[in-house]
Amino acid sequence: MIAIESLSKRYPRVTALDRLTVGVEPGVTGLVGANGAGKSTLIKILLGLAPATEGTASVLGMDVATQGGAIRERVGYMPEHDCLPPDVSATEFVVHMARMSGLPTTAARERTADTLRHVGLYEERYRPMGGYSTGMKQRVKLAQALVHDPRLVLLDEPTNGLDPVGRDEMLGLIRRVHTDFGISVLVTSHLLGELERTSDHIVVIDGGKLLRSSTTADFTQRTAVLAVEVTDTDAHPDGTAALREALRQAGCTPHDPGPAGAVAPGAGHLVTLDLADESVYDTVRDTAAHLGLGLVRMEQRRHQISEVFTERSAGDVA
Numbered sequence: 153m154i155a156i157e158s159l160s161k162r163y164p165r166v167t168a169l170d171r172l173t174v175g176v177e178p179g180v181t182g183l184v185g186a187n188g189a190g191k192s193t194l195i196k197i198l199l200g201l202a203p204a205t206e207g208t209a210s211v212l213g214m215d216v217a218t219q220g221g222a223i224r225e226r227v228g229y230m231p232e233h234d235c236l237p238p239d240v241s242a243t244e245f246v247v248h249m250a251r252m253s254g255l256p257t258t259a260a261r262e263r264t265a266d267t268l269r270h271v272g273l274y275e276e277r278y279r280p281m282g283g284y285s286t287g288m289k290q291r292v293k294l295a296q297a298l299v300h301d302p303r304l305v306l307l308d309e310p311t312n313g314l315d316p317v318g319r320d321e322m323l324g325l326i327r328r329v330h331t332d333f334g335i336s337v338l339v340t341s342h343l344l345g346e347l348e349r350t351s352d353h354i355v356v357i358d359g360g361k362l363l364r365s366s367t368t369a370d371f372t373q374r375t376a377v378l379a380v381e382v383t384d385t386d387a388h389p390d391g392t393a394a395l396r397e398a399l400r401q402a403g404c405t406p407h408d409p410g411p412a413g414a415v416a417p418g419a420g421h422l423v424t425l426d427l428a429d430e431s432v433y434d435t436v437r438d439t440a441a442h443l444g445l446g447l448v449r450m451e452q453r454r455h456q457i458s459e460v461f462t463e464r465s466a467g468d469v470a
């Protein structure tokens with residue numbers, strides 16, 4: 153879908169992309185990096201909207217330096233920032249964008265109705281967008297990226313500003329863009345954890361450089377951590393300490409609790425351990441039951457982008 157070869161973008165005072173080489177296959181690909189990592193810059197270059205300083209890139213086999221117009225005909229783009237005119241309705245706006253992409257009026261209207269329904273906008277689609285919630289605006293932005301039935305969409309921080317429920321809904325919609333319509337997706341986020349469930353493949357960049365590119369399964373395996381919360385009992389007044397010790401004896405690798413001052417609020421009752429494979433869940437359940445501790449929750453920890461950076465500084469880069 154996308155081939156990027158030694159791509160650099162230098163602004164007078166900052167290098168936004170630094171000899172980046174990476175490929176994007178069909179499916180859903182998450183592009184993850186902290187704010188300022190170079191994600192938006194990369195998307196603008198891929199759309200042919202900004203020139204690279206050096207290196208090459210192609211999208212659907214077309215050169216970004218010379219075929220920007222043709223790329224934009226076949227690719228949908230959801231920009232990061234609010235860009236919707238407040239005084240027109242979602243329907244008017246998306247029809248307009250469909251017409252701009254070359255669809256005849258009737259087809260543009262039909263596609264608009266279908267696409268807005270797909271993203272979950274119904275009666276509200278006739279109201280001016282100035283009165284929309286952030287979630288509704290994000291849905292309209294997604295709809296206009298999809299309306300001309302592109303082969304690939306580039307989504308820049310689509311979950312920005314959404315609450316946890318809105319975030320999950322948006323991630324579900326993004327997954328369905330691929331499963332229902334076969335459209336490939338490149339989606340950016342500054343949070344690694346939120347794209348783990350949505351993406352087949354994850355590319356991490358930092359300071360414009362490639363940090364890692366691998367399938368989500370590989371990623372999860374490499375960083376999987378299980379967090380377990382248990383109750384204290386009379387027999388085990390420090391339930392987490394008892395569980396940690398028992399898990400170690402059972403052959404698991406619980407992590408050291410760390411210095412008291414470094415423990416995050418509420419983390420004092422959590423034991424974290426490597427999630428080597430599915431059997432760890434059973435071992436934790438059996439161990440907690442054996443000790444007579446109440447098992448409050450067991451969850452695979454959601455990873456923050458900072459953990460990837462920590463791994464990198466430890467020299468553990470694939």
Ligand SMILES: Nc1ncnc2c1ncn2[C@@H]1O[C@H](COP(=O)(O)OP(=O)(O)OP(=O)(O)O)[C@@H](O)[C@H]1O
Pocket residue numbers: 163164166167168185186187188189190191192193194309342
């Ligand atoms: N037009 C510009 N002129 C100068 N510097 C720029 C320009 N656009 C981006 N930059 C700089 O390039 C770097 C990468 O920015 P970019 O917007 O691509 O990052 P990002 O990963 O998308 O982050 P964010 O999500 O915060 O937008 C930043 O240091 C930014 O300040």
